[in-house]
Amino acid sequence: MKKFVVCFGLLLLGRVGYAQLKTTPVCGVFEVNVLKGTVNNVMPNFTAGEIKKKLPCFTGEEPEGKDSKCNGAVFYKDRDVSFYTYRKYVVIGATFKGKTNIPVLGTKRNSLFNKLGNPQLKDPKWDAYQTQYGCLILYYDAQNKVNRIIMSTKSTDEIDLCQ
Numbered sequence: 001m002k003k004f005v006v007c008f009g010l011l012l013l014g015r016v017g018y019a020q021l022k023t024t025p026v027c028g029v030f031e032v033n034v035l036k037g038t039v040n041n042v043m044p045n046f047t048a049g050e051i052k053k054k055l056p057c058f059t060g061e062e063p064e065g066k067d068s069k070c071n072g073a074v075f076y077k078d079r080d081v082s083f084y085t086y087r088k089y090v091v092i093g094a095t096f097k098g099k100t101n102i103p104v105l106g107t108k109r110n111s112l113f114n115k116l117g118n119p120q121l122k123d124p125k126w127d128a129y130q131t132q133y134g135c136l137i138l139y140y141d142a143q144n145k146v147n148r149i150i151m152s153t154k155s156t157d158e159i160d161l162c163q
Contacts, residue, residue, distance in 0.1 A: 026056075026057060027040070027055050027056065027057040027076075028040075029098050029099060030055075030076070030079050030081060030096070030097075030098030030099070031098060031099045031100075031101075032092055032096070032098060032099070032100045032101070032149070032151075033100075033101045034100060034101060034102050034104055034116075034136060034149065034151070035101060035102065035131070035132075036132075036133060037090075037131060037132075037133035037134060037136070037151040037152075037153065038151075039055070039081060039083075039090055039092075040054065040055060041054070042054050042055060042083075043133070043153060044083065044084075044088050044089045044090045044133075044134070044151055044152050044153050045088045045153040046083070046085070047085060048061060048063075048064065048072060048073075048074050048083075048085045051074045051083050051085070052074060055074075055076065057076065058074050058075060058076055059075055059076055059077040059078055060074075060075040060077060061073065061074050061075060062075075064085060064086050069162065070084055070086070070087065070162035071084075071085075071086035071087060071162075072084065072085040072086040072087075073085060073162075079096065079097065079098060080092065080093035080094065080095040080096045080097075081093070081096065081098075084162055087152075087154075087159070087160050087161070087162060088134075088152055088153045088154050088159075089150055089151060089152035089153075089154070089159060089161070090150070090151050090152075091148065091149070091150050092105070092148065092149040092150075092151075093147075093148055094141075094147040094148060102115050104138065104146050104149055105146050105147065105149065106145050106146060106147075107145060107146050108144060108145055109127070109138075109140050109144040109145070109146070112138075116129050116136070117129065120135075120156050121156055125139060125140055126138060126139045126140065127140075128156045130155065130156060131151075133151070133153055134151070134152045134153040134154050134155055134159075135151075135152050135154065135155055135156045135159060136149070136150070136151055136152075137149070137150040137151075137152075137156075137159075138150075
C-alpha cells in the first residue's frame with residue numbers, strides 16, 4: 001500500500017511539473033514587403049487563424065462579429081502592427097521596428113514616386129496607391145513624413161477603415 005501511494009504521488013507530481021512549462025511564441029523580425037502587401041508573407045486577407053498560426057506572438061485580438069468594434073483583428077502591439085481581418089487590411093505604425101523592402105516610414109512625401117508612381121487618391125494627410133494586391137495608403141505627420149502604412153487587398157473604392 002505504501003509503494004502504491006508513493007508511486008501515485010510521484011506520477012501526480014510529474015504531471016504537475018510538465019503543466020508549468022510553457023513556451024513563449026517566437027516570430028522573429030517582422031519583414032514588410034510594401035510591393036507585395038505582406039508582413040512575413042502574411043497577406044491582409046488571411047483569416048485570424050491563419051495569421052496567428054504564421055505569427056503566433058500576437059499580443060491581443062478582437063473576435064470577428066457585429067458586436068466587436070472593428071469586426072475582427074489580430075494585434076502585435078509590441079511591434080506596432082495590426083491586422084484587421086474582416087476589413088482585409090494591415091496597419092504598420094510609426095514605432096514599427098522591423099524591416100521593410102522599401103524604406104517608407106519616415107520618408108518625405110513625394111520622394112517615393114520612383115518606387116510607387118503617382119497616388120490614385122490624395123489628401124493633405126495621406127496618399128493612396130492602387131497596387132497589384134489592392135491598395136497602399138501612406139499617412140503623413142506635420143513634417144510631411146510617412147508615419148503610418150496601410151496595406152489592403154481591397155481597392156481604394158472598397159476599403160473600409162476602422163476609426
